[in-house]
Amino acid sequence: MDKRTIGEAQKQALVARAREARQWAYAPYSRYAVGAALLSASGKIYDGVNIENAAYPVTICAERTAIFKAVSEGERDFEAMAVVTANGGAPCGMCRQALSEFGQDTLVIIAGPEGDIHREVTVAELLPGAFGPEHMK
Ligand SMILES: [Zn+2]
Numbered sequence: 001m002d003k004r005t006i007g008e009a010q011k012q013a014l015v016a017r018a019r020e021a022r023q024w025a026y027a028p029y030s031r032y033a034v035g036a037a038l039l040s041a042s043g044k045i046y047d048g049v050n051i052e053n054a055a056y057p058v059t060i061c062a063e064r065t066a067i068f069k070a071v072s073e074g075e076r077d078f079e080a081m082a083v084v085t086a087n088g089g090a091p092c093g094m095c096r097q098a099l100s101e102f103g104q105d106t107l108v109i110i111a112g113p114e115g116d117i118h119r120e121v122t123v124a125e126l127l128p129g130a131f132g133p134e135h136m137k
Pocket of ligand 1: 061062063064091092093094095096
């Protein structure tokens with residue numbers, strides 16, 4: 001599996017988009033605002049934020065918001081995702097699984113509030129041994 005590589009300018013643009021989106025996070029309970037931006041192979045960027053709910057389990061993460069927006073518009077192939085939080089927090093397990101459905105080599109860029117990149121990892125590195133589409137055949 002080849003690790004996807006995107007240019008430095010593209011990387012910065014993706015992080016900038018996630019930072020920009022983060023302002024729209026709806027996080028009145030956790031106060032942990034997250035912004036995500038997903039670059040598809042088609043070149044389009046889909047952003048997302050965490051959207052909490054008074055009934056806690058209804059909450060959705062920024063990463064899955066971005067993935068679901070993209071997939072619902074016909075995208076299936078992703079190059080990279082940027083995730084911006086206050087402290088460089090990494091995607092949760094559920095979001096790792098959601099990303100994993102669409103490719104092990106998608107690059108995940110984990111950044112802080114000023115766009116400072118903390119880590120760059122692949123989905124395979126975030127979720128080794130994932131249960132995937134191949135197990136459903
Ligand atoms: Zn998540």
